[in-house]
Amino acid sequence: MTTRNYHRQDCPIAFALSIVGDQWTVLLIRDVLSGVRRFEELQKRLGVSRNLLTRRLKQLVTDGLLIRRQMPGSRRHAYWPTPKCMALRPAILALAEWGQSWRGDAEGSRVEITETHSGKAVGVRFCRLEDGQEVNPEKISVERVARSR
Amino acid sequence: MTTRNYHRQDCPIAFALSIVGDQWTVLLIRDVLSGVRRFEELQKRLGVSRNLLTRRLKQLVTDGLLIRRQMPGSRRHAYWPTPKCMALRPAILALAEWGQSWRGDAEGSRVEITETHSGKAVGVRFCRLEDGQEVNPEKISVERVARSR
DNA sequence: TAACATAAGTTGACTTTTTGAACTAATTAA
């Protein structure tokens, strides 16, 4: 991460990657979003070196994706995801869906997204904003617009 | 990239990152998906070192995200995205949307997704698969299911 | 068609990052 010249690119993707583009960061956020809160637990699950985990956690706190707070009923502290962090779920889950469909598959665990109250299956898709209706990915156009406003 | 122990994790996100988790790879794919085809052009836009670009391109060809083919009407060759690569669009565009909404904003270029025939605005959202209707992101549950089937 | 320019790499020295293992200071548990 660190000294990337990403930010000079004036691109929202590059901007996002300047924050979560590191090898471990997405995996780290995955675990925090799934309820893992403590340093030791994160280190064990990820297998990342401890000093790097320290650095990444600090940076994510600085970037406003994590908050470092005391655990309730203990003087030990833990890391909690902020709304900015939770807003990454569509991106991370879209990646999970891609991984699922392009992995040899049949083998391996899956990530299932459901509508909480009904239990119905949910996916990350293109939606018309006007009426919230799914749009075929073949029928969309993507354009880079310079400096809107 | 390279010697990641990602694949040992049995997680579709980790699997996806073992292919596109590198600093430059997502940016590289962004450019290929937007129509950039040639080595020199990619190198100039990204500012990545040439030997690393060579390695990444080779790896992406091996992984089936890019195809290296001759340019029509020339003996020079170029890189084309495969369906596997294009299937990354929801993930990449979700990242772009996140970048847009959490950047200081007002400044910087935007990525606009539209329905091709109508020109209506489109976004990457959670959708009920049954009827293709958008679902509020607060109303979803995510679960890791071990070895379906 | 010679001569130059461009494209797509390759090579190797140097710098930056990451790892790994050991060490430290606080909490918590026995």
Place this chain on the structure above:
DNA sequence: TTAATTAGTTCAAAAAGTCAACTTATGTTA
């Protein structure tokens, strides 16, 4: 109170990335 756990820090070694120069093949121009 002693031991174990947690959340780090430190530093040397290994891995990965950068930068600049070199090569080979293809195009372009005079």
